[in-house]
Amino acid sequence: MLSISEFSEMCHLSPQALRFYHAEGLLVPAEVDERTGYRSYAFEQVERAMLITLLRDTGMSVKLVRQALDEPDRAAALLVRHGDEVRRQRTAQDEAIQAARAVFDAQPEPRLRRVPAMTVVAKLVHGTPRGRDAREWDEAETLIEATLTELVKTVREGGxxxxxxxxxxxxxxxxxxxxxxxxxxxxxxxxxxxxxAPEEALVALPAELLVQEQEAYDELSIFMPGRNTMAKYCTVILRLLNAAPLDGEAFVNLARLRHEVHDDGVLTGAPVERRPQ
Known part of the structure; x- marks a missing residue:
């Protein structure tokens, strides 16, 4: 029999790791002294320790490692599934790194610009959740984007x-x-x-669409790189609020925020308006 320290050196697993695997039922000692609690291992357990190390080094959870060891015939399939998940996480991490670098490199700051007068066609987005958590926010994003795509298609098909x-x-x-x-x-x-478009083309659009005439106005806008998230949305609002002071009669109307989603980020703008006299 091997003591826990001897088995630890042989398998290159720390005593803490061996105690953890014992507690999880992955690698149960051959003997445990009831009086002292000392653990002893059999030489034959080295192979199981080696397999555990191999699987854990892939980043597999204890649950998946246990499945692979208890059902060897499924081990290959479990590794394939785990590999797919690792690649998905790696892709997500790469995107997150790029987004973080873009934000730190760009140091987004508000800019004042003139928005010209224009005719716009609008459509309400029905069914979006309130965005109280990440899942609801992503669901709302999907519905908004789908409605926007449908709006553009309908408008173009109407000439x-x-x-x-x-x-x-x-x-x-x-x-x-x-x-x-x-x-x-x-x-x-x-x-x-x-x-x-000619007036007759706008009148012929479906009734659910709203045709609006928008006057020219000054807008304070900021471009935030990367995917649109609730945290970025709130950060943009904060930066617009804390922008360089306007003259005493002007303010940024956050109730009229607008968001242009680009491939590499989101442009958010709010009108600069005059306080009523």
Whole structure:
């Protein structure tokens, strides 16, 4: 029999790791002294220790390692599945690293720009959750993007020419919309696309679409690299609020935030308006 220290040296596993594997039922000592609690291992257990080390080195969880050891015929399939998950995580980590570098390299700061007058066609996005956690936020993102794609398609099929990049904004442009958002009923978002078309083409669009004439205005905007998330959304709002002071009569109207989703990030803007006299 081998003491835990001898077995530890032989298998290159620390005594702490051996105690953990014992507690998890992966590698139970051949003998445990009831009086002292000392663990002893048989030489034949070296092979199981080696297999555990091999599997754990792949990043497998204890649960998967146990399955592979208890059902050797499934080990290959479990390794394939685990390999797929590792590659997925690696891809996600690579994307996260690129997003982090982009944010730190860009140091996003608000910029003042002039938005020209334009005609826009809008559509309410029905069915989005409130975005209270990451799952709801991602679900809302998917629904918003699908509605936006459908809007652009419908407008173009109606003989209306789209101009520039579409965007999304909060659905609080009327008292009724505002009430439904505050009550948690929704819809919470609407999507818009700038267009140019004869009046008759705009009138012929489906009734669910809203045609709006937007006057030119000044906008404070900021570009945040990477995937759109709730944390980035809140960070952008904070930076717009903390932007260089405007003159005493001007303020940033965050209720009219708009978001343009680009391949490499999100441009968020809010109108700079004058306080009523």
């Amino acid at each position: 209306v020419t789209t101009l520039g990049r579409p965007w999304r904004s909060l659905a609080i442009e009327t008292q009724e919309q505002d009430r439904r958002v505050l009550d948690g009923e929704g819809p919470f978002w609407m999507v818009k696309v700038p267009v140019v």
